[in-house]
Amino acid sequence: MSVARFIADQRTKYRVPHAFTCVLLGVSVSWFYKWIARAGNADGLHTDTDRCRARLDAAVASAFTAARGLHGSPRLIADLRDLGWEVSEKTVADSMRRQGLVARRIKRRNGLTNQDKTAPKFPDLVKRDFTAAAPNLKWVGDMTEIPTECGQKLYLATVIDLYSRRLLGAAMGLHPDAELACAAITMAVAARGGRQAIWRDEESERVIFHTDRGSTYTAKAFTTLCRTVGIRQSMGRVGSIMPPRRRFSPRWNGKCCPAIISVIPFMRRRWLSTGAIPSTITNAGTVPPTGYRPSTMRSGNPRPSRKRHRKPSTISGEPQEVVAVAQ
Structure with missing residues (x-):
């Protein structure tokens, strides 16, 4: 009071x-x-401050609803800045606290990696260097389980390019088998222009596809497909294809996709178009993968750079006009 x-x-x-x-x-x-x-x-x-705060609260609530309750203050601030607001993460967090807005937390589940000890293994070509200086040098893949309201479990296989963190291929099915992994890698190859676009005569220059040692990726059907399209397979140890702080494919599978699926009633089994899912790169300053450019990288470091707040936050009375420059 x-x-x-x-x-x-x-x-x-x-x-x-x-x-x-x-x-x-x-x-x-x-x-x-x-x-x-x-x-x-x-x-x-x-007061004018009260009115500005009320407008900000309305904008935060609108952005939170548009994100289906999946974005916390770090991601909501990027959405608000796209709309012209000049606010900091703390200001957005305070607004969410006043309105009782809490982002959904994702439950962690056990992995699906089941190793086939009789299948041939592939060497680790990545050597825990999860960066890429150009597209189509290093891809990573993973598979995850997604529960639905109808009780039927779905399985999602993904392929991500380490250069831009772009989701190149995604396939969903009722069984985590080699057919599902083949569908994802086929979509990824098509997204990059087909076999002719990624094929290299020198085997050492071909695309590296890094996964875990699950039987899905060591199956004969999958390994044959990789050789046909000109992809070199690379594998880490069981259950861990990447270091904890640089998990790109498991992060998308284990956090983004189940979060989006969990708030959509499954009256029937269907998949969402990846183009309808807003996607950003946290360690690249929330740059969309499709709009990633080398200019966002530090000199001499192939990893995307993180943007910092350059000035203290202020609550602007009105959102400023945003001018889009054609690339």
Whole structure:
């Protein structure tokens, strides 16, 4: 309760004069009557700061709803800046706290990696260097289980390019088998222009596809397809294809996709178009993978750079105009 509201309530409930309560609380009577005059506004807000905060709260709530409750303050701030707001992460977090908005937390599940000890193994060509200086040098793949409301489990196989973190291929099915992995890698090859676009005569220059040692990726059908399209397979140890801080394919599978699927009722089994799912790269300053350019990289470091706040946050009265420059 505000001080002015407390003073007004003392007279309404206990017939205590305004002047007497103002003296006891150490505030001026003129300030209190100015507050009463502002209280007559149609919007019920007393100061310009209150009105700016109300507009920001409305923008945060709208962005939170548009993201289906999946984005916290770090991602909502990127959405708001696209709309022209100049705010910091703390300001957005305070707005979410006032409105009781909490992003959904993703439950971690056990992996699907089942190693076939009789199948041939492939060497680790990545050597825990999960960066790429150009497209079509290093791809990573993973498979995850997605529960649905109808009780039927679905399985998703993905292929991601380590250069831009772009999701090149995704396939969903009822069984985590080699056929599903083949569908994902086929889509990825098509997204890059087909076999002719990625084929290299020198085997050492071909695309590296790094996965875990699951039987899905060691099956004969999958290994034959990789050789046919000109892809070199690379494998890490069981259950871990990447270091914890640089998990790109498991991160998309284990966090983004199940979060989106979990808020959509499954009256029937269907898949969403990847183009309809807003995707950003956290460690590239929320740059979409399809719009990634080498200019976002530090000199001498192939990894995307992280953007920092350059000035303290302010709540602008109105969103500033955003001018889109054609690339």
